[in-house]
Amino acid sequence: MDGATLAGLRAVEVSAFVAAPLGGMTLAQLGAEVIRIDGLNGGLDYRRWPVTDSGASLFWAGLNKGKRSVVIDIDRPEGRELAEELITAPGKDAGILLTNFPARGWLDFERLRIRRSDLIQLTIQGDRNGGSAVDYTVNPRLGLPWLTGPQDYQAPVNHVLPAWDLITGQMAAVGLLAAERRRHREGVGQHVKLALEDVALAVMGHLGFLAEVQGGRSRGRYGNDLFGAFGRDFICADGERVMVVGLTLKQWRSLCAATDIGDGIRGLETRLGVSLDLEGERFRAREEIAALLTPWMAERRLEQVREVFESHGVCWSRYQSVEQLLREDPSCSLANPMFSFVEQIGVGQVLSPAIPLRFDETRLPAKPAPALGADTEAVLLDVLGLSSVEFGRLYDKGLLRCA
Template identity: 30%
Template sequence: MPSSSTPTPSTGPLQGLKVVEMGQLIAGPFAAKTLGDLGADVIKIEPPEGGDPLRQWRLIQDGTSVWWQVQSRNKRSVAIDLRQPEGQALARELVDQADILVENFRPGTLEGWGMDYATLSATNPGLILLRISGYGQTGPYRDKPGFGVIGEAMGGLRHLTGEPGRVPVRCGVSIGDTLASLHGVIGILAALNHRHATGQGQVIDVALHEAVFNVMESLLPEYSAFGAVREPAGSALPGIAPSNAYRCRDGQVLVAGNGDSIFRRLMTAIGRTDLAERPDLATNSGRVASVAEVDAAIEAWTQQRTVSEVLELLDEAKVPVGRIYTARDIAEDPHYRAREMILTQHTRDGHVVEVPGIVPKLSLTPGAVRQAAPHLGEDTEAVLRELGRSPAEVAALRARGLIR
């Protein structure tokens, strides 16, 4: 993979699309990263001093987060001071040539820079604008600050994560931001299809809590129909049985035996044909009523065996089962390698780091990592030259502190 700032030619399905990213941290940048993985030319606008704060998040190698190597691959970095009117004018020029603008600022920020959609679309009517915010662009909460963790709480997810009677826990990653990003990408692809038919762009408004709420399955209809408030259940999946984590001699496994025929195979494999043949356990509703008895029978069997033994025996019985993976497990798993879900990426500083592969996988126009994550402002001059700025004009902008 090349380590220069010039990307290799794109063959992805979004080849030819130009994206301007005006966001930071996770929600907006993850959406733009996904578009870049699929072939779009992504120009990321960063503040000249410090850049995107994600550059300094979590574990740092030679002054830069290794997370940055994933989040900002397939992007070009342009450092522009958007606090200054002339910097805002430069950004508008970039947006004027773009197909898509991605931003995740608090509502009103773009408008304060003179970049409301009416103004932008007046000169670029096909522009698609993705706006990700805590609470959306409208409504009584629109002006409140919101991060992914708050969206997870308001969306209903955080209440369910944890053990009954204990403080809820987070899932370990910024799932609220990522869900909002993926919903934003879905909106972009739908808007592109509409633009193909009409030539007209539009605004996509994604709120963090709404993206979380959208994946909460039966949470609301159960309350609406029965007044039932779903509560945390630890590792179990309430209303579906058996589906839980079970202790082994040297760890834990997850077993999903909730299909009717799968349940019979599971009970036979653990030597409980009596449960396999019980009429009241033949369907999910009966198993839910006796879930404590069923879970106890499974764990009595798993506790006598190692994780590897349980995996082997239940694989033979064609029962869905899996170990609980750590980062080491993922890195050493042959299936990840065979599916190209672990890629070797060369950073701009000469390091080699393994990163997640491309999702989704397309048969004819697969995505690719075409270039490494950029240094701050590394592509500023090249992008401004594409706008028609001369070397002297670029030097003057740099001298005035407008760009880096």
């Protein structure tokens, strides 16, 4: 299994919040040694909500699984010197830094490269000029909050998922691996910069939002409807709500067969003079299609809908709360091999996911996040070669913290 992982790779992470910690955790979940450096009181995100009743951050625990935690007083010159040594420590598979803090001072690439000429550093920025930006300020600029929400709603609607942070985190891991591959091939390091703003703008281009406006078209709000094909939410006889999708031709035909609306669809095609085998025509006729499906849904309870849909291979889903997901959905349980229970320090037993990737149907196991400073002594002794006496001197000076 080691041949399919990043075992042997060592990266240092200096970060906070979502994108950079997610990038580092992705590497850690793939087997790399990821050393997170924090100040004496933890990082900016050490108490980030959601938290337990005792104040332990479930956010921090969730985004630092499998890492090693080193705590150094980086407000003092001697502490920053120690952190620089750790970042640039020797080893052909080391010398990799991931951060979303400004690349200046002790995190300045040119300064660090004096210590190690083949250093790889990936710096996540807010905007492309290095200014401050987060997911919740980038997204409003893109226009998406004016496309989200009910059709007749007049104010912007933000969503709770930090999409650009998540994509940026995954791209950071890819960027580091790409730079490491170049170093392996050519022996050179480099400073890679990745702006949250640019990630969001790139996705807007990839998905056609920009070209759509360039072509003179302006997209409106469509509520829960799937744009460009047929997809809509319906209420069942027992009040349960489901989402039904007919995006591909196979999905569309499965839906028609399951609900026995074939005759109605053919009559609709004749009346409109179109073929509803075309996904765009299904979108234009979404109200008429929904009128055919609504009575069928309203006459059946969720379990009846489930039985029919699953027997016909319909693409659909039940709307459920996070509580229902955890309590009732087997995909979010030990029935899914991605999950296992881990003992998270300060939290207790937590249902925890491993990385979703499967290598020959084998998964790397889920691991808990470390306690703050749990690895300070081991890392400084192993990576920097400090003696116990040297470590004790630094600890007594208040430069280090151990769990």
